[in-house]
Amino acid sequence: MLWLMRLSGFLSATMVVIVLSPSLQSFPPAEAIRSSHFDSYLRFPGQIGSAGTDRPRFPFREASPFHNAEECEDSTIDSTACDPALVHIAITLDEEYLRGSIAAVHSVLQHSLCPESVFFHFLVSDTSLESLVRTAFPRLRFKVYYFDPERVRGLISTSVRQALEQPLNYARNYLADMLQTCVRRVIYLDSDLVVVDDIAKLWRTDLRGRTVGAPEYCHANFTKYFTQRFWSDPKLAGTFAGRRPCYFNTGVMVLDLERWRRSGYTRRIERWMEVQKGAAGDGAGGRIYELGSLPPFLLLFAGHVAPIEHRWNQHGLGGDNVRGSCRDLHPGPVSLLHWSGSGKPWARFDSNRPCPLDALWAPYDLYGPTP
Numbered sequence: 001m002l003w004l005m006r007l008s009g010f011l012s013a014t015m016v017v018i019v020l021s022p023s024l025q026s027f028p029p030a031e032a033i034r035s036s037h038f039d040s041y042l043r044f045p046g047q048i049g050s051a052g053t054d055r056p057r058f059p060f061r062e063a064s065p066f067h068n069a070e071e072c073e074d075s076t077i078d079s080t081a082c083d084p085a086l087v088h089i090a091i092t093l094d095e096e097y098l099r100g101s102i103a104a105v106h107s108v109l110q111h112s113l114c115p116e117s118v119f120f121h122f123l124v125s126d127t128s129l130e131s132l133v134r135t136a137f138p139r140l141r142f143k144v145y146y147f148d149p150e151r152v153r154g155l156i157s158t159s160v161r162q163a164l165e166q167p168l169n170y171a172r173n174y175l176a177d178m179l180q181t182c183v184r185r186v187i188y189l190d191s192d193l194v195v196v197d198d199i200a201k202l203w204r205t206d207l208r209g210r211t212v213g214a215p216e217y218c219h220a221n222f223t224k225y226f227t228q229r230f231w232s233d234p235k236l237a238g239t240f241a242g243r244r245p246c247y248f249n250t251g252v253m254v255l256d257l258e259r260w261r262r263s264g265y266t267r268r269i270e271r272w273m274e275v276q277k278g279a280a281g282d283g284a285g286g287r288i289y290e291l292g293s294l295p296p297f298l299l300l301f302a303g304h305v306a307p308i309e310h311r312w313n314q315h316g317l318g319g320d321n322v323r324g325s326c327r328d329l330h331p332g333p334v335s336l337l338h339w340s341g342s343g344k345p346w347a348r349f350d351s352n353r354p355c356p357l358d359a360l361w362a363p364y365d366l367y368g369p370t371p
């Protein structure tokens with residue numbers, strides 16, 4: 001049964017390659033942004049395996065060894081995160097998205113010319129996951145950071161979508177504080193994506209003096225990310241005065257941590273969370289947005305983002321909440337595939353209902369025994 005699934009996966013992958021070939025691209029231009037792109041914040045339980053309690057807790061297998069190409073700058077002199085030749089990536093590891101995070105790491109290594117020069121910073125709320133990373137990637141250079149959920153518990157407001165309020169979703173706000181100060185730049189990646197290009201290209205992005213680099217979506221309706229209350233209060237709405245704010249997805253970001261630290265953005269994000277929570281007082285309180293960790297980023301950075309090519313966040317592949325709905329790629333080249341939306345490829349494989357593009361995720365999956 002498994003081989004049959006794989007086979008059909010390969011067939012769909014072949015179809016996808018045909019679709020991706022520029023001369024044959026025929027699907028209609030997608031709208032700049034999909035309705036459910038912000039669903040990357042959605043975390044729902046029960047995605048590791050289908051339920052089997054008799055199985056080992058996390059049966060992951062070891063990835064094939066990876067080595068730097070000859071032309072790579074030697075980065076083995078210094079084994080700490082302070083080695084200037086390193087590319088830094090931050091990603092969260094939690095039980096629910098573990099399979100996705102491991103696949104994301106695997107994909108980065110597979111497509112890097114210099115995989116030994118990539119350093120991973122894992123944000124966890126369960127430190128027992130460290131040994132699992134070691135099992136899958138024995139030679140990986142990484143560090144695990146414990147993110148205390150209490151740090152944001154008091155700041156998280158009750159949203160209409162409880163699932164968006166997983167504390168670990170907010171760990172990205174604290175990267176500048178958690179990572180050593182010698183780490184001056186970091187790429188933040190969500191757990192439901194795979195990289196299919198050399199991450200060093202994204203790493204070398206010129207941020208042109210900006211703190212955040214991300215693909216921008218200026219055709220998206222920006223209004224909908226904030227409530228009526230926000231827009232009708234001139235003091236609040238005035239936050240965007242003098243800029244042209246565009247939506248961006250916080251699932252793929254290049255962050256200048258030096259600038260971040262210098263400008264105290266962590267505290268500024270917390271202040272917006274306090275406003276949302278209603279803790280700010282003097283009439284400014286109350287719900288000003290619906291979604292979880294995204295809006296404070298929009299409040300601080302929208303309109304001041306260094307635009308990155310859209311190929312680095314081909315988002316929305318998770319599809320919408322309607323079970324079984326599949327998405328196409330947006331037109332254009334692809335360096336990163338992002339299953340934002342409520343459907344996740346591993347869950348769909350488990351239920352034997354993969355979408356065609358899920359076949360592009362499958363080669364990076366390290367879950368389960370050796371096939």
Ligand SMILES: *[C@@H]1O[C@H](CO)[C@@H](O)[C@H](O)[C@H]1NC(C)=O
Pocket residue numbers: 221222223224
């Ligand atoms: C944008 O979204 C807001 C709030 O959801 C809505 O009222 C408005 O009509 C939308 N504008 C356009 C141009 O779709």
